[in-house]
Amino acid sequence: MENPRDRILMCPPDYFRVDYVINPWMAGQESSLDIELATSQWRGLRDAIAGCAEVVEMRPEPGLPDMVFTANAGAVYGNKAIASHFMPHERRPEEPYFEHWFRDNGFTLLDLDDNIGFEGAGDCLRDRRGPWLWTGYGFRTEIEAHAKIQDFFDLEVISIRLVDSRFYHIDTCFCPLSDGFLMYHPPAFDYDSRIAIESRVPPHKRIVVDTRDAGDFACNSVNIGDHVFLNRASEPLKARLMLAGFRVHEIDLSEFLKAGGSAKCLTLKLNEPVVA
Numbered sequence: 001m002e003n004p005r006d007r008i009l010m011c012p013p014d015y016f017r018v019d020y021v022i023n024p025w026m027a028g029q030e031s032s033l034d035i036e037l038a039t040s041q042w043r044g045l046r047d048a049i050a051g052c053a054e055v056v057e058m059r060p061e062p063g064l065p066d067m068v069f070t071a072n073a074g075a076v077y078g079n080k081a082i083a084s085h086f087m088p089h090e091r092r093p094e095e096p097y098f099e100h101w102f103r104d105n106g107f108t109l110l111d112l113d114d115n116i117g118f119e120g121a122g123d124c125l126r127d128r129r130g131p132w133l134w135t136g137y138g139f140r141t142e143i144e145a146h147a148k149i150q151d152f153f154d155l156e157v158i159s160i161r162l163v164d165s166r167f168y169h170i171d172t173c174f175c176p177l178s179d180g181f182l183m184y185h186p187p188a189f190d191y192d193s194r195i196a197i198e199s200r201v202p203p204h205k206r207i208v209v210d211t212r213d214a215g216d217f218a219c220n221s222v223n224i225g226d227h228v229f230l231n232r233a234s235e236p237l238k239a240r241l242m243l244a245g246f247r248v249h250e251i252d253l254s255e256f257l258k259a260g261g262s263a264k265c266l267t268l269k270l271n272e273p274v275v276a
């Protein structure tokens with residue numbers, strides 16, 4: 001299942017801080033961040049991923065503490081990208097840096113209306129088997145973005161409504177895995193969205209994540225081939241993943257959880273093969 005050519009974009013945490021509160025995890029964390037620990041945790045994740053993929057690093061910018069979360073740079077499909085338009089004004093100054101990075105690296109960009117919220121791969125995930133995108137809305141991405149994504153990428157968008165503010169990006173509660181497996185935390189979605197998920201993913205491919213594991217950001221995993229990199233998973237969840245054929249790597253990312261992010265948020269997969 002390994003694909004040695006996977007390319008993963010990351011941004012070093014040189015200026016990472018919890019300076020403002022734009023999701024429930026950040027509340028009260030302003031002074032508790034250990035930046036040295038964050039740096040060694042980030043390097044641990046980078047080095048682990050570099051064992052099975054190519055890690056591309058972009059330059060961090062002073063004063064942009066959340067830029068480390070490259071999942072929110074934009075969404076990528078083939079040589080096309082849609083750069084994010086952040087909902088919280090605190091993150092809007094990151095937009096030109098991500099946009100330039102995509103342009104400088106040969107991606108064709110969609111000019112998405114400024115007044116439509118869209119937070120990139122945080123809310124837009126390729127299914128690993130079917131030709132569609134699981135796309136979240138409700139907190140950081142607006143439903144108005146969905147049709148534009150579908151038109152620009154020429155790929156079906158399945159709209160998934162997020163209903164729990166702790167799981168404000170779809171990648172915090174939903175993780176498509178190789179061979180059509182799916183890790184997800186059902187209470188994070190509304191009823192119709194759960195039906196949409198269940199109608200596309202057969203029961204033996206669904207890996208239900210409970211509140212405790214979801215709170216440890218287990219769904220926020222990086223999946224490369226049969227490797228799954230995540231912050232932490234309970235023994236039953238690890239056993240379930242192993243039974244499905246995955247190798248689970250736990251990498252403590254405690255400092256990033258204080259900003260409401262974890263492994264997947266810290267990465268952006270740059271090679272999303274186009275459906276023939």
Ligand code: ARG
Pocket residue numbers: 022023066069071072091121122123169171172259260261262264265
């Ligand atoms: N503090 C960041 C924010 O709230 C965390 C982003 C996490 N990214 C993600 N893809 N879930 O925007």
